[in-house]
Amino acid sequence: MTTHLQVIVLNGGSSSGKSGIARCLQAVLPDPWLSVGIDGLVDSLPPSLKEPGDGIGFAPDGEVSVGPRFRALEQAWMTGVAAMARAGARVIVDDVFLGGAASQERWRTALAGLEVLWVGVRCEARVAAGREVVRGDRQRGMAESQAALVHQGVAYDLEVDTTRTESLDCARTIAARVG
Amino acid sequence: MTTHLQVIVLNGGSSSGKSGIARCLQAVLPDPWLSVGIDGLVDSLPPSLKEPGDGIGFAPDGEVSVGPRFRALEQAWMTGVAAMARAGARVIVDDVFLGGAASQERWRTALAGLEVLWVGVRCEARVAAGREVVRGDRQRGMAESQAALVHQGVAYDLEVDTTRTESLDCARTIAARVG
Amino acid sequence: MTTHLQVIVLNGGSSSGKSGIARCLQAVLPDPWLSVGIDGLVDSLPPSLKEPGDGIGFAPDGEVSVGPRFRALEQAWMTGVAAMARAGARVIVDDVFLGGAASQERWRTALAGLEVLWVGVRCEARVAAGREVVRGDRQRGMAESQAALVHQGVAYDLEVDTTRTESLDCARTIAARVG
Amino acid sequence: MTTHLQVIVLNGGSSSGKSGIARCLQAVLPDPWLSVGIDGLVDSLPPSLKEPGDGIGFAPDGEVSVGPRFRALEQAWMTGVAAMARAGARVIVDDVFLGGAASQERWRTALAGLEVLWVGVRCEARVAAGREVVRGDRQRGMAESQAALVHQGVAYDLEVDTTRTESLDCARTIAARVG
Numbered sequence: 064m065t066t067h068l069q070v071i072v073l074n075g076g077s078s079s080g081k082s083g084i085a086r087c088l089q090a091v092l093p094d095p096w097l098s099v100g101i102d103g104l105v106d107s108l109p110p111s112l113k114e115p116g117d118g119i120g121f122a123p124d125g126e127v128s129v130g131p132r133f134r135a136l137e138q139a140w141m142t143g144v145a146a147m148a149r150a151g152a153r154v155i156v157d158d159v160f161l162g163g164a165a166s167q168e169r170w171r172t173a174l175a176g177l178e179v180l181w182v183g184v185r186c187e188a189r190v191a192a193g194r195e196v197v198r199g200d201r202q203r204g205m206a207e208s209q210a211a212l213v214h215q216g217v218a219y220d221l222e223v224d225t226t227r228t229e230s231l232d233c234a235r236t237i238a239a240r241v242g
Numbered sequence: 243m244t245t246h247l248q249v250i251v252l253n254g255g256s257s258s259g260k261s262g263i264a265r266c267l268q269a270v271l272p273d274p275w276l277s278v279g280i281d282g283l284v285d286s287l288p289p290s291l292k293e294p295g296d297g298i299g300f301a302p303d304g305e306v307s308v309g310p311r312f313r314a315l316e317q318a319w320m321t322g323v324a325a326m327a328r329a330g331a332r333v334i335v336d337d338v339f340l341g342g343a344a345s346q347e348r349w350r351t352a353l354a355g356l357e358v359l360w361v362g363v364r365c366e367a368r369v370a371a372g373r374e375v376v377r378g379d380r381q382r383g384m385a386e387s388q389a390a391l392v393h394q395g396v397a398y399d400l401e402v403d404t405t406r407t408e409s410l411d412c413a414r415t416i417a418a419r420v421g
Numbered sequence: 422m423t424t425h426l427q428v429i430v431l432n433g434g435s436s437s438g439k440s441g442i443a444r445c446l447q448a449v450l451p452d453p454w455l456s457v458g459i460d461g462l463v464d465s466l467p468p469s470l471k472e473p474g475d476g477i478g479f480a481p482d483g484e485v486s487v488g489p490r491f492r493a494l495e496q497a498w499m500t501g502v503a504a505m506a507r508a509g510a511r512v513i514v515d516d517v518f519l520g521g522a523a524s525q526e527r528w529r530t531a532l533a534g535l536e537v538l539w540v541g542v543r544c545e546a547r548v549a550a551g552r553e554v555v556r557g558d559r560q561r562g563m564a565e566s567q568a569a570l571v572h573q574g575v576a577y578d579l580e581v582d583t584t585r586t587e588s589l590d591c592a593r594t595i596a597a598r599v600g
Numbered sequence: 601m602t603t604h605l606q607v608i609v610l611n612g613g614s615s616s617g618k619s620g621i622a623r624c625l626q627a628v629l630p631d632p633w634l635s636v637g638i639d640g641l642v643d644s645l646p647p648s649l650k651e652p653g654d655g656i657g658f659a660p661d662g663e664v665s666v667g668p669r670f671r672a673l674e675q676a677w678m679t680g681v682a683a684m685a686r687a688g689a690r691v692i693v694d695d696v697f698l699g700g701a702a703s704q705e706r707w708r709t710a711l712a713g714l715e716v717l718w719v720g721v722r723c724e725a726r727v728a729a730g731r732e733v734v735r736g737d738r739q740r741g742m743a744e745s746q747a748a749l750v751h752q753g754v755a756y757d758l759e760v761d762t763t764r765t766e767s768l769d770c771a772r773t774i775a776a777r778v779g
Contacts, residue, residue, distance in 0.1 A: 083555035089288035090554050095296075095311055097286045097319070107276045109268035110736070117274075132274055139331035140276070146325030152318035193589035196448050197441035199647070227585075231551035262734035269733050289557070372768035375627050376620035378468070406764075410730035447646035453654075453669055455644045455677070465634045467626035475632075490632055497689035498634070504683030510676035 068241050069148045069177045071096070071155045072170060074217060075184030076209030077125075078195040080225035080233070081157045084184060087234030088155055092241060097147065100157030104140050112136070125204020127161060141173040148177050159209060164216030182237055183214055183222040190226050247420050248327045248356045250275070250334045251349060253396060254363030255388030256304075257374040259404035259412070260336045263363060266413030267334055271420060276326065279336030283319050291315070304383020306340060320352040327356050338388060343395030361416055362393055362401040369405050426599050427506045427535045429454070429513045430528060432575060433542030434567030435483075436553040438583035438591070439515045442542060445592030446513055450599060455505065458515030462498050470494070483562020485519060499531040506535050517567060522574030540595055541572055541580040548584050605778050606685045606714045608633070608692045609707060611754060612721030613746030614662075615732040617762040617770070618694045621721060624771030625692055629778060634684065637694030641677050649673070662741020664698060678710040685714050696746060701753030719774055720751055720759040727763050 071088065073081045085098045105119060112118030117132040129137075148154045160166035167181070186194075188210035195206040221240055223233035250267065252260045264277045284298060291297030296311040308316075327333045339345035346360070365373075367389035374385040400419055402412035429446065431439045443456045463477060470476030475490040487495075506512045518524035525539070544552075546568035553564040579598055581591035608625065610618045622635045642656060649655030654669040666674075685691045697703035704718070723731075725747035732743040758777055760770035 080555075083557075086557040087551075087554050090557075092288075095288045095291050095315065097315060098288075099286055103282065103286070107278055107282070109271075109274050109277075112274050136274065136276060136331050139326045139329035142329035143322040143324075143326030143331075145322075147318045147322030150318035150321035152315050152322075190587060193445075193587050196445050197438075197588045199441075199444040199448075229548060229551050230555045259734075262736075265736040266730075266733050269736075369766060372624075372766050375624050376617075376767045378620075378623040378627075408727060408730050409734045450646075453646050453649050453673065455673060456646075457644055461640065461644070465636055465640070467629075467632045467635075470632050494632065494634060494689050497684045497687035500687035501680040501682075501684030501689075503680075505676045505680030508676035508679035510673050510680075 067178050068180055069153060070145075070174055070179045071182060071237065071241070072174075072179060073155065073157045073182050073184050074160045074167070074213060075186065076159060076191060076211075076213050077201060077205035078191045078198065079184045079186040079206070079210070080194075080230045081184045083230040084223070084225075084234045084237070085155045085157045087231045088238060091231075091234055091238050094153055096153040096155050098155045098157065099144055099147075101159055102157075104137060108133070108136065121202045121205070123202070123204075125202055125206070125208045127159075127205065127209075129161065138169070138173075141170060145173045145175075145177065148174070160213045160217060161209070163213060166213075167217050180221065180237070180240060181217075181219045183217065183219040184233070185214065185222060185224040185226070186210065187226045246357050247359055248332060249324075249353055249358045250361060250416065250420070251353075251358060252334065252336045252361050252363050253339045253346070253392060253398075254365065255338060255370060255390075255392050256380060256384035257370045257377065258363045258365040258385070258389070259373075259409045260363045262409040263402070263404075263413045263416070264334045264336045266410045267417060270410075270413055270417050273332055275332040275334050277334045277336065278323055278326075280338055281336075283316065287312070287315065300381045300384070302381070302383075304381055304385070304387045306384065306388075308340065317348070317352075320349060324352045324354075324356065327353070339392045339396055340388070342392060345392075346396050359400065359416070359419060360396075360398045362396065362398040363412070364393065364401060364403040364405070365389065366405045425536050426538055427511060428503075428532055428537045429540060429595065429599070430532075430537060431513065431515045431540050431542050432518045432525070432571060433544065434517060434549060434569075434571050435559060435563035436549045436556065437542045437544040437564070437568070438552075438588045439542050441588040442581070442583075442592045442595070443513045443515045445589045446596060449589075449592055449596050452511055454511040454513050456513045456515065457502055457505075459517055460515075462495060466491070466494065479560045479563070481560070481562075483560055483564070483566045485563065485567075487519065496527070496531075499528060503531045503533075503535065506532070518571045518575060519567070521571060524571075525575050538579065538595070538598060539575075539577045541575065541577040542591070543572065543580060543582040543584070544568065545584045604715050605717055606690060607682075607711055607716045608719060608774065608778070609711075609716060610692065610694045610719050610721050611697045611704070611750060612723065613725075613728060613748075613750050614696060614738060614742035615728045615735065616721045616723040616743070616747070617731075617767045618721050620767040621760070621762075621771045621774070622692045622694045624768045625775060628768075628771055628775050631690055633690040633692050635692045635694065636681055636684075638696055639694075641674060645670070645673070658739045658742070660739070660741075662739055662743070662745045664696075664742065664746075666698065675706070675710075678707060682710045682712075682714065685711070697750045697754060698746070700750060703750075704754050717758065717774070717777060718754075718756045720754065720756040721770070722751065722759060722761040722763070723747065724763045
């Protein structure tokens, strides 16, 4: 039970329910929390970096490729998110650890000195792939290819699973740990 | 002519064309620039702060009110944006200086030590109010009430006016100053 | 088992999962089906009818009120949807029968002579209300107030329940009846 | 001047300003008008028809290709829109006549017997292409390739040009003809 938690990191594959859980956390937590995430970073990129090569690319089979210029901007963004938290904002981060443990290590470095709750958001690949069809706005195949990959070697304080549990209930489980 | 510009701040009233200019800048500038703005901050807020009182409120006449908890998160966000730039990301900021010179002073403090281009985005109130109708997704009245207000006492390196000039041409004028 | 089905009507409360099921049906059915719905109708209204009184109003508690001018346009829209189906388009309709059996009767009249599959989309009020929080873009309270109301007196060919069944699986159940 | 106008058809290339003019018309006309358009039709298609071949395809250079199954659904949609108007709804249609005079002929047949105002929405190719960059959500090249094409052989009651006139002013010019 952390009393001065500053950052909640939600990591999970595409269509696992991270963003919905983030919205629920904002609704149920008594203090105001900002919600930022990888989707917001991608939206803020120039068109030249929303393509494979230097930027982030989404292949027809759902594979995501990441180039050096995207990586550099992502690193600066992580630094900025950490600075928001150090400046007093409580921050929920919603990310996809395409590099598994290596991604976590980069966040760990950026968030050094902050009180962080690491949350794994799991969802069975078959179910996440189905929800990808329901949403209809995501490259098909991402949910399946990321479902297990993003958790490899990652250490969590808490894991939730949206396969058979509603996102709001998952959020309440997380909120109970925020204190 | 700045050779190592790190931040471009676009300030203008609602429906003056700031976000469109930011997108054009991203398309025409040779280096990759991140684009962040006040709309993104509002999206990242919890529902409790998207209301008048503690948060940011949008009255039926277009007046925007800002409460203490919104102000605190906004301050942390500014600090984070500055940290992204210090970490190497070139950043376009798209904001509405509701406090005029006082808003600029807060950004100046946050961005201390960074090379900043201050750009005023003007649009005649009547024309901006018309574009608010065209968009159809904004509280009516904001364009008119903000058109002059947000520029009071603000010092710029450059001003553009979208009243009779296309946003892409305004962006090219700005880009010529980026070097 | 209908071999010449022309219209699939999905009726359910807000946040019951109708639109997601419609997207899944479009993905799994071998023939192309158009998907239209009450949300699209509301989007196509003038601002004057997106308000209580003459139009459709969304109260802070989730109650939806419907005025005479909205009702008239809705009737014309139903007629148009039926005409699309008679002209050869297969159509999935996603609606909220605020009037229960009376709403169905109006659709029945509009769709006279067409082969229709009537599908009830149920979701327990508590779960639908939670999903409303997850989405974050709907007036709170709608899910709860509509969950039972919209099914009163309505006769279905088939009912699905998204409370504990994924939308894609519900869609597959429906698709099996399309033949 | 028509006193019982039932349909306003706005035809223009991508990024010429049709949808904005439609929103303005809804705001300034005293009676309620529904607004429907080709973008709404594309949204209602199954994923299999949002691709070249049978459906509608958007090539990287902005060329739009239309296949037989899209064409068939579009025809049914036109029939449905006409039926809405015959059932009493005033309807603004926002379309892109990729086939020029042939497209108009198809609408003329569908709308037979209705009082229609045919409006050409022009915008110089260079300016429309710039606004495509401003929007940032359209396939680049569409504005340029469609600017002249869609007007070939089309007969109008009224033409407006958004190159140097605000959309709201164009809408007022049109509204003055609605009577």
